[in-house]
Amino acid sequence: MDWKLYAQLTNSTTLQLNDTDHIWLTSGTGLTDAILVGAYNDGTHIGGSDDLTHRCNSSHANNNKFVDASHLSINGASSVAFSTSVPAIGDCTFKFVLTSDSSIQTAGAKFYAYDGSLDTNPWNLGGGFFRAFEADGTITPAWVDANGSDNALVLQDQAAATTHTFYIGVSASAGSAGTKPGKVKIVLSYV
Amino acid sequence: MSNVRWRAKLTDGTTAVEEEGEWVSKSGERLPWVRLAESLGDKVFLESLELDCDGRVISLPGTPKLGIDQEAPKAYSLQYFVEIDNFLGNRGFKSLVDVISHFEDYEVHLIQEVELPYNSWILVTKGWNPLCLALRTP
Numbered sequence: 001m002d003w004k005l006y007a008q009l010t011n012s013t014t015l016q017l018n019d020t021d022h023i024w025l026t027s028g029t030g031l032t033d034a035i036l037v038g039a040y041n042d043g044t045h046i047g048g049s050d051d052l053t054h055r056c057n058s059s060h061a062n063n064n065k066f067v068d069a070s071h072l073s074i075n076g077a078s079s080v081a082f083s084t085s086v087p088a089i090g091d092c093t094f095k096f097v098l099t100s101d102s103s104i105q106t107a108g109a110k111f112y113a114y115d116g117s118l119d120t121n122p123w124n125l126g127g128g129f130f131r132a133f134e135a136d137g138t139i140t141p142a143w144v145d146a147n148g149s150d151n152a153l154v155l156q157d158q159a160a161a162t163t164h165t166f167y168i169g170v171s172a173s174a175g176s177a178g179t180k181p182g183k184v185k186i187v188l189s190y191v
Numbered sequence: 192m193s194n195v196r197w198r199a200k201l202t203d204g205t206t207a208v209e210e211e212g213e214w215v216s217k218s219g220e221r222l223p224w225v226r227l228a229e230s231l232g233d234k235v236f237l238e239s240l241e242l243d244c245d246g247r248v249i250s251l252p253g254t255p256k257l258g259i260d261q262e263a264p265k266a267y268s269l270q271y272f273v274e275i276d277n278f279l280g281n282r283g284f285k286s287l288v289d290v291i292s293h294f295e296d297y298e299v300h301l302i303q304e305v306e307l308p309y310n311s312w313i314l315v316t317k318g319w320n321p322l323c324l325a326l327r328t329p
Contacts, residue, residue: 003273019282102222184277186278190273191269191271
């Protein structure tokens with residue numbers, strides 16, 4: 001069993017994330033361009049573990065910005081409604097790939113943020129929100145307030161294969177100023 | 192390779208052990224548990240199921256012990272979990288196996304980490320939808 005996480009970049013390439021990389025949801029092209037209270041991300045970036053190295057400096061990660069439950073903005077463009085083809089899977093911020101030597105089917109995969117100690121405790125964003133969606137080219141995505149395991153984004157079950165790929169978009173806002181530490185987790189079952 | 196393996200005693204007198212003989216993992220094929228469940232048919236069933244966790248054997252419900260009268264499960268199922276914590280930074284990976292004993296209207300889960308520190312959990316659910324069921328009794 002092996003898995004890899006990729007950021008899908010605006011130039012249609014991908015960047016494989018290292019285990020120690022950090023994801024930055026910011027207001028612009030800079031790694032630390034702060035988001036105003038109440039606003040959602042206008043930039044998504046991959047930073048190294050030193051929180052200084054900007055790994056997607058030449059071509060940034062696709063930015064998926066929450067507009068409302070059924071709309072998003074992709075890389076700063078006007079709001080568009082989700083459909084089976086919007087966003088295209090290549091426009092999602094993240095691509096998660098699970099590979100296995102044996103052929104496995106997956107079920108009940110969940111993706112959610114939490115406070116880093118107890119899965120049911122939401123990530124404390126000071127009244128802000130963590131949103132996520134999955135796109136696979138067949139379903140119409142929708143933003144889910146995926147904060148805390150009880151509110152997880154449920155990913156599509158996948159039939160038996162040796163490679164499984166999930167495309168995920170995320171967006172976040174903060175309800176108050178200051179650092180908002182939290183974690184994001186993915187859990188899936190297979191056989 | 193994991194040090195956590197299932198061992199199933201079958202009603203035909205044989206014992207199927209994960210990663211032994213016919214039940215080794217094969218590239219491109221379904222996992223040994225799925226192949227075992229599919230091979231049982233309507234004449235052979237599971238008699239008992241154990242999980243060998245690095246030499247420590249955990250017997251699932253249905254295995255006679257100490258002469259205690261017990262309710263035997265109707266079936267067993269098995270699935271694996273992967274949990275990737277802190278998905279967006281300093282990630283940690285955990286792999287677990289969930290062996291489930293299915294009773295008339297509830298299920299008992301033994302969830303076992305497949306690597307050190309080999310923590311385990313017992314959960315009881317109602318109406319769990321199994322991914323791959325193997326009958327203990329017809």
